Amino acid sequence: MAIVPSDIPIGALTVAREAAEAAGRMAIAYFRHGSPTTAGIDYKHGGSPVTEADLLVDAFLRERLMNAAPDFGWLSEETADAPARLNKRHVWVVDPIDGTKSFARGDPDWTIAVGLVRDGAPLAGFVYAPVTDEMFEAIPGRPALLNGHPIAVSRRAALAGARIAGPRPVLDALHASGAGIERAARIHSLALRIVRVADGTLDGGVAANGPHDWDLAAAHAILMAAGGVMLTAEGETPLYNRRSTRHDAVAMAGPELVEPLAAALGRRERSRS
Incomplete structure (x- = not known):
């Protein structure tokens, strides 16, 4: 119950x-x-x-x-x-x-x-x-x-061969970095992208800099209940209901994959700044 x-x-x-x-x-x-x-x-x-x-x-x-x-x-x-x-x-x-x-x-x-x-x-x-x-x-x-x-998240632990969804420029950059990810088709609804990680359809997902609370919060709750984790490119857990509703780039995956995915996303973000 x-x-x-x-x-x-x-x-x-x-x-x-x-x-x-x-x-x-x-x-x-x-x-x-x-x-x-x-x-x-x-x-x-x-x-x-x-x-x-x-x-x-x-x-x-x-x-x-x-x-x-x-x-x-x-x-x-x-x-x-x-x-x-x-x-x-x-x-x-x-x-x-x-x-x-x-x-x-x-x-x-x-x-x-x-x-x-x-x-x-x-x-x-x-x-x-x-x-x-x-x-x-x-x-x-x-x-x-x-x-x-x-539903439950994928238990994949390595980026090599991991099926990741997100904006094409971000995935291309991650792939070019040697991470060895498999680039999944774009899912335009970010909430849907996150819950496809939650149900194991995807091993992980990324979002470029700029999502808002309403893009993330509902799906984040589902991801957590499915055993998954969401981290910013700096390795922090997003917080909601702050004065600004905007967030940095985020990665979402199972507990073993999310840190290397967030780290790879962070390197990509830093290379652009």
């Missing part, structure tokens, strides 16, 4: 899981496999797209999650940040559609990511891939699950 901490409102994590699935059904109504979305598209400062579906999902999730736990903080890619979250022990960290570009052009690798952090650390996570109907989840006291079945 799951051991839900007493300071989590009864039923809040069940609501979060159900809301993530419902949000996926809401978003997929605007999705066209191999074709542009039917949702209206706008562009944020800097040029990244945001669709009508992103905003609808964001509003839906905020209503459901904040009703389930009114005293928790809120942080979402599609909601204006409010400093009040910094004074909260518990914060919902949400990416309404992680992989908006993929969603908008009709590629399947996008997800709904709902995380809960406590004191800056991942506590629970739900990452739903609507196109493949896959729910990855982690709650305290239980193993990580994929559609109700336990």
